[in-house]
Each structure stands twice: as structure tokens, then as C-alpha cells.
Amino acid sequence: MKPPIEPENNPTVAHEPTDADSRSITQFGIGLTFFLILSQLALWWVFSSFSKREQKLSPPVPAIIRTQAPKEPPEPRLQANPQSDLKKMLQQEDQVLNNYGWVDPDRGIVRLPVERALDIVAQKGLPQFKAAAETSPSKAEPKASR
Secondary structure, three states: OOOOOOOOOOOOOOOOOOOOOHHHHHHHHHHHHHHHHHHHHHHHHHHHHHHHHHHHHOOOOOHHHHHHOOOOOOOOOOOOOHHHHHHHHHHHHHHHHOOOEEEEOOOOEEEOOHHHHHHHHHHHOOOOOOOOOOOOHHHHOOOOOO
């Protein structure tokens, strides 16, 4: 059997004597953990005592007020199911955009489906509107000052 190999003896290689002390770091960590647990317990006790004090000082709510209290909050309310609401809104928009309907029956204004309106514009072109007020050339282009 071979004798165990001894490491080379090098006097210039050694550990750093100023390294962090693992014992003090461990003690600090344990102390910090203990302090945090104690502070959480103290906060729990304080809030518990405040809650008990508030219950003692607050008058009880009469039964008639409890029965007459509204069951739902006033408008506007949060959406209970936003996905369903969005789906319903998109269906309503599609119904308006893809079907005929009256906009103003008294004046004879109708709503056309988008596809039909695009076909009409492709055939006839965009309508030309007259300008309400013609602008004079002097007002349209400001004179250059020298």
C-alpha cells in the first residue's frame, strides 16, 4: 500500500487571516431572524388589540338598516365578466356594421353594410362636396414680409 501523498509545503500560500468571520455572520443572521419574528408577533398583537378596541367602541348596526341596505353598489359598477361583455359588444358592432338599418327615417338616411358601401364607392367614387365658404387668395396665402 502506498503512503498518503502529502501536499507540497509552500510557505507563501496560506489562507487570508482577514476573511469574514463565519461565526459572527451566522450569529447576526440568527439574531436578525429572531428580531423579524418578534416584530411580526408584536405587530399582530397591536393590530389585534386595535381591532378588539374598535369593535367595542363601534355601535352595532340596527337590523332595520341591515335589511334596507342596498345589495348592489351604485352605478357605475365593475364588470362581472369582461370577456362576455366584450364578446356581446363585438356582436352588437358586427350587427350594426353588417346589416341595413335606419339612421334617421324622417330625413331618409339609412345605414348600409360596410361591404355594400365599399362597392358603391368603388363604382361611383367619393362624393364631391362644395366648400361652405371660399377663401380669398390673400387670406389663404400670407404675404411674405421683407
